[in-house]
Amino acid sequence: MAFLNPAFMLMSFHFVQEREREGVSTCVCACANSAHVLCSDLFAMEMTTDEDALFEDLDFAADDSSLFSDYTTPLSGLINNVTWLRPQEICRSPCLFPDDITEAYPKQGILGDCWLLCACSMLLKSHHLLDQVMPPGQHVWGEKGYRGQFRFQFWRNGRWTEVRVDDRLPCVKNTLCFSRCHQPSAFWVALLEKAYAKLCGSYEHLWAGQVCEAVVDLSGGVAERWSLTHAEDTLSGRSLFPELSNEMRKRSYISCCVHRALSGSSEQGQFHALSVMEWTDVKTSAGDQVRLLRIRNPWGRKAWNGAWTESGSGWNCLDPSCSADLLGRTQEGEFWVDEMEFRQEFDEVTVGYPISEDWHLQSIYTGSLLTHSQQISGAWVKGQSAGGCRNNSSYSSNPKFWLKVREGGEVLLSLLQHRSVSTMCNSKQRPTDGSTKQHLCQAIALHVWKVDKKHYNLMQTLNSTPCASTRTHVYEREVVVHTHLSSGFYLLVPSTFLQGAEGQFLLRVHSTHPAYLSAVKVCTQQECTGGEWEAVTVCGRWTAGSTAGGSRNFSSHGQNPRVPLNITYDPGGTNVKITLRQHSPENALHAIGFHVYKIPDGKADSVVISTLCPVVSCVPHAHSQEVCVQCRLPPAGYIILPSTYQPDCSAEYTITISRRIHRKAINSQECLGRTVQEISHVSVMGL
Template sequence: MEMETEEDALFEDADFAAVDSALFADYTTPLSRLVGQVTWLRPQHICKHPQLFPDNLTDAYPKQGILGDCWLLCACTMLLKSHHLLAKVMPPGQSVWGESGYRGEFQFRFWRNGHWVEVQVDDRLPCINNTPCFSRCHSPTAFWVALLEKAYAKLHGSYENLWAGQVCEAMVDLSGAMAERWSLKRATDTPAGKSLFPKLSGAMRKRSYISCCVHSTPAVTPELGQFHALSVMEWTDVKTSDGQEVQLLRIWNPWGRMCWGGAWTKSRAGWSSLDPSCSMELLGRTQEGEFWVDEKEFQLEFDELTVGYPVSDVGHLQSIYTGSFLTHTQQIRGRWVKGHSAGGCRNNSSYSSNPKFWLRVEEGGEVLLSVLQCGPWRAQRSCSQQPLGGSSSSQQHPHYQAIALHLWKVEKKRFNLMRTLNSTPCASSRTHAYEREIVVHTHLTAGFYLLVPSTFLQGAEGKFLLRVHSTCPTRLSEVKVSVQQECVGGEWETVSLCGSWIAGSTAGGGRNFSSHKQNPRVPFTVTYDPGGTNTIVTLRQHSPENSLHAIGFHIYKVPDGKVDSMVISSAVCPVVSCVPHSHSQEVSVQCRLPPAVYTILPSTYEPDHSAEYTVTVARRIHRRVMSSQERLGQVVQEISHVSVMGL
């Protein structure tokens, strides 16, 4: 009987096999030149004593291979600054080479669309001439980077799908937090005469995860080429011999070599302006692939900053603006559906049909909101091949929609939706942008806020995750408005009112009960009757699905227009009724009403059943044009997509 060898017992991942399909997606990058040259080896066949992490932290830093994924490696340095994040992404206690439990399999976790997902891979790595050809550690015997890269490639479908991407996206995937991108070329982001990091306090400069990138070839280093991402490892203030203050930044290049020729590289003029002991100390901090630049040179040569929010040991985001911990977290999913809830930007009369959400802020505080597109889970190379500027067609992103988020403060009991949406938002993203996630940072006082995520184009479809992190208690919920397709794109006005049935007070029950008149009243006025349906009323109860009440409503015409003085009795007949009462989350009716004043009595079937509800009235109106001229933001810039990195 043939005995099974130890090598035969090792795990081989059938879902991400060691074949060309794991390497290549569409053969459109320089990676396609590797066809037929790659072999797959386990770490024990690459070196004698493989290990997951080296003893020296410096040796654990990534080193880019011939795959253009510097954006991922810059995010990986974040894990080396945060042990609890590293343990989240790569669970500790896994058996490694030389241990009795070793089976050649490793587990990783990545944050995806609102939750952590597990990815299992074997440890067969793509090699050329018995050496890993993609990312690795500075120590040739450490393999945590190569294995994480393989798991991330599996999540994206192939290694080639990692060719070009955004550092901010990888930061979010490895932390579950948020990241922001700041342009260094726009005066609005970096005001003249102010600090390079005007939004970051000194403490947060040390705690935040910061990357920088070039979109064009730097004048001081032609070798660096275009679209490359690097990491800011440190910045410090020093004084020159003549008393001038200079801010210096230590930059790390994923290539593992310096590739810089500025005034503060070794033996250059900048160091002669400092005290020799200071120069020696700062130069002694640089590791392989690191170099120093001053603030002026940095702003001149680099195009963009990416700043990742720190995460505490218990999972709370820390504000990069104030340093406060955002201890309250809410998230909710939504989608834009063509013909129903894809209303486009505020230039469109259909804007009000976009998904809408309530944010209740219990007390004032700092609030961070974001809209994350739950699109294809892969790097987006195609956009990088489109030139900036030019026709609108060149601004289209192949996978993401241009998205934005606006929010308005409203009264708790009643508000006019169209009037609100025509007013100036209390906070918003600046423009619609072709990005996976847009972030809005603000401070809000206590109260109710209406949140409207939107795409720039009307009818653009997609799923999204709305996230809220705050220093104060908040409650996030969806505003359910059941308006049929007939309404979308037409001239309609929608008004929502939140209320409650209170036992012994406003829970009067149906018309069969004498207490029916005690139910809350929701007045509205019909001013336009073009023929056909001109009014849609929806009642939604906010009760758990396992304890729904039977709900319905009646619409009464108010003879003299005075709602408060109107007497409702069994002798007064409603003009429209939504009955029989139904044990459902939401009931709705469409009708045609002549111009007049009306009132709605929402009710549970039986009296004294307490619950909260929302009544939404959609009315046909004369056409109103939004007083807004939304503009489309620039197409997203891709990182490290032009040349093969690390050759």
Template sequence: MKGEGRAECGGEVLAEDLDFPSDDKSLFSDSTTPISRLQGNITWRRPQEICQSPVLFPDNINLGHAKQGLLGDCWFLCACTILLKNKHLLNKVLPPDQPQWGDSKYRGFFQFRFWQQGHWTEVTIDDRLPCINTTLCFSRCHCPTAFWVALLEKAYAKLHGSYERLWAGQVSEALVDLTGGLAEHWSLGDLGSEEEQRPEQDSDQVRRRRLDLNLLYPVRDDCALSCSTQSSPGGASELGQYHALTVLEWLDVKTSSGSKVRLLRIRNPWGRCCFGGAWIGSGAGWSSVDPVCASELQARVAEGEFWLDEAEFMTQFDDVTVGYPITKEGHLKSIYTGCLLKHFHQLPGRWVKGHSAGGSRNSSSYGTNPKFWLKVSERGEVLVSLLQHRKWRKMDKYAQKPPEDSKNTKHQHYQATALHMWKVEKKRFNLSRMLNKPPCASTHCHAYEREVVLQGQLEPGYYLLIPSTYQPGAEARFLIRVFSSSSISLSALKSPAPSLPLTTDGEWETSYFRGSWVEGRTAGGSRNFLSHWQNPCFPFTVCDDPAVTSGVNIRITLHQSRPDTDLHPIGFHIYKVSEGASVQMIPRDEDPVASCVPHCYTQDVSLDCSLLPGTYTILTSTYEPDCPADFTLSLARRIHRKVVKSQERLGRAIQETRSRALLGPEHSRRLKRPQEQMTSGRIEGMK
């Protein structure tokens, strides 16, 4: 385990996670939430120090549900319920057969996995848990000797940076992180809320759709359903702020009059009922149901659970989150049709100010947003999601705002985004003319959500997807995911980057280098791999004239010598090195001064940049190791030399072609080495 320390306990050597230590650094991020009052009162204990015979799961699985502690993470705990219903999802998040307490192989740590930005990420923790005296102060199981919830919560806190960062969130986000699937947020209350009347909206905005339980009935046993409230249902004053609860089951029950009533069993993470209705305890509603049926349904209610009928459910809660079912084979099941969506593609992207952050359709720069080709081979159901990377709030700025202000918090974490799609009849088309037409499908309004989803039945053909932020110039990284019942392909349409300013007081000098990525030797792959530094390197100097102190324009192009049908994703990084030093002397956690990433499936990738005088090296790579290929690298440097002015004139104008550039490296929040991502698809045109 990274950052591992050691501790002795009963003769056994137990791990201590130094990256997520048992102190205030792991508990608090900005000390703006109510748990900041716990500073100085927390002790950290292992499960065997809390009870005599700890286990991960109790024999009675109903006692394995989460019970919320002093941390405001009901949103996360509601999502955890889906794991108890689906063994294959639980095994994905918590790999089975890990040594536990009492096992001779037990060493005091556990491994978990969470889905992050398109990939499963492993998180390892030790099992020291925050307590007040000898009692867990945060989430736990209803069974006091079961610890899977407390350990999963700690791993999720480590992923986010601290326990405090789990205070307030969206059930949909936790569901996606725990399943790798999709989740949608639907309204139950009055349409047209204050937030939906904000000025951040397109000309084609529609109000958030209302939930129709009949739509979900075919998948009711497989999907995850959570409800939330921002008011006080049933007059329960303690629910006067945002709170999420879980819908465990729902069914239609025949009444004595012959009609049917739909009942929903709700679990409150607080572990107690905060609602008074016709079906609570021995409420009046049960008198209308057959006594045997009533007795059976009432017997299902455990601690913190209660029944509501559909009318009560629709009026007492404000919205619901629906998590898509996922089969044991890993396929998504549509909540709209129940169809299996066996075909899947995903691609990363980013909005860059001045380059690809074009804003909404209200803006004249909308056409500069990232664009993606979607090819549909046969008619079928297609789901497209736009998931943006979370941006963590700045502590000093956030501290000025109340932590319970969920709207402000959400807006600081995410940009307002939307996704629009046009059907393209021909491979060549006029972009401006097409964008003036209504899209064939869209998410309609820009929403401050981590993920927005577009669904529809699509005919065969080509479609253009354009994700956008509401404000022009708003920067963020994102992931486009497509799930479909029929065969599809997804590729990025590259837009040229702005060229360097034209200069009239200098000339360009170009050098050419040839190199090879050799399997097992110099094909080291991207920065995600330790072998990255085995890739070919090409040193160069930028202007050794001491009189030059400003930046010098550099133009670098990497060309791979492979057929167009068998390309590797390629890219390169530029590192600053000391004079006379080799690439082996560069610290392995050193950030490049410039990069041409993400890696792209194309013959050529280029970067224009400005570098200060000094010594540099270019490190070229494929995305994965051991991808052999020959390549050519061209390096053009502007020479600081005065040009003799003359009256000569050209008889014909010369047009310069603009190279394509991707600005800046992509970083990972969790690993020391940035997690690079690659785009799949050609530079131009469609497959």
């Protein structure tokens, strides 16, 4: 499964007893029946005496509307059991961060958001990221300017979005029921969790998710997922993350997760995410080298039975001083595993690209800074630009972008589809099998072709092998392509798997050298009228049951009328204009389009259309009076097949073929007709 959750095991309220054993009860209010009784008169004097002045967030109210979305997760057991308290009502001396940074790490409550908490650990490694997400200088408890309000910033759909929340937090028996810090009096994690829940629509929307999504939302960077099991199942095609340099081991953020029930440590649970805090190579007494990884469990307990537990047999093969040093580094909820255990017990890793203080991504592959970045938005629109995958004849209608690379180098491309908050909030079918958010995403992919700047045949290009691409369409919010590109021009085509699937997306490019990203600008018929032209008009009819074969989606496509086209002159640039016009009333238009096939030598009469790929297409079929395509065709013999989208649609049509000629036209004619309805297949760079 692609999504992570703690398998519902924390729903029990035993967490309250556990926290009482940790000493939390000494910090809670003495009067359990009054949620607003302060623990200390001295602290109350330091606080504002006007409780009404404290901010109350009406957009994310302290009630069940902020907790639940559709009551389909185990959180529904909290109905009518939650009390909302401010930190000063929970403990005596609340703070944002403890003095000991090791006590600031998140500890998971009964909410299945281990994926978010693992990403929160990343912020403690990068103070500039932490300051970006939680701007410094905010007034806290006991300060004169404190008003019970906190600001956070999350990166969404290409920009940083501010989220303001009050500090009323959900509690059970005066104890936080969701995430907190290892030091109970520190509240940065609980407040960030609330702000992120507001961004997503509710706390329940945080039940199950992807670590990589949270990493991106908390950094504005890029994260990749790699399989540790089967190479064919991984997004990057790797069976294990590559060897990282010592620097990248320290700078990269790495998380690991379990998709299945663990054999050696069943308490870990299925769909659970953990953080890789450190990895180091040590030598055994026999001289063998062992790679050890220090893992942090957001549950706050070790829950591990391997050879490298505190009393495990693995330590016997190391020098006692080395063993003592490594064991001394572990904090609450941390444990060591060797690389063999790691491969056997975990299924997947997420690696977040480090971000420098200058806000440049650092390549996890080479360590190089990707100092040049650009982003551009786009959309898949049904009937216009939602062409689907390469299996569809309408693939060419997908949005297209130019990438101009001035100097060869390392390039990181990412395609991120928007998932609006309103869509998430309105969702009423939330599975609880570890794939909670999957249904909110389209299966997406990104393909890249190197092309000539001035002239190229779109259909021939798209039918060729891309120079780089995602491995397949996947149901992920973001897909990533890491590659090295030489200087030149590249055509980028983002697509959904399903034809007609709508959505908005963000295309990002990070590179070591200057690269320029722009949307493909199409050349209209009026812009390509240079030179001498000769026009021929052919009339025909689609007849139900005989010549109305429909589009290429139907086996009867070859029954459509065939219009011969002979090209003898190619001066460079556009040399053919084909216009198809149907003679039907405006209120009874069919969806029309056409394909152009190159015929093998001497086989014009016997060519089987189903065995050929079109060299030019005017698709998707449009409910328009007229459609048109301009293109460049080399000298050869061709066949034009006009068609309606559905078979057995009767109508009359006219095809006008305009060809460039090398002599002065005697009887030339040009039919501009209505506004061009389909995109051109001749594109120019627009920078």
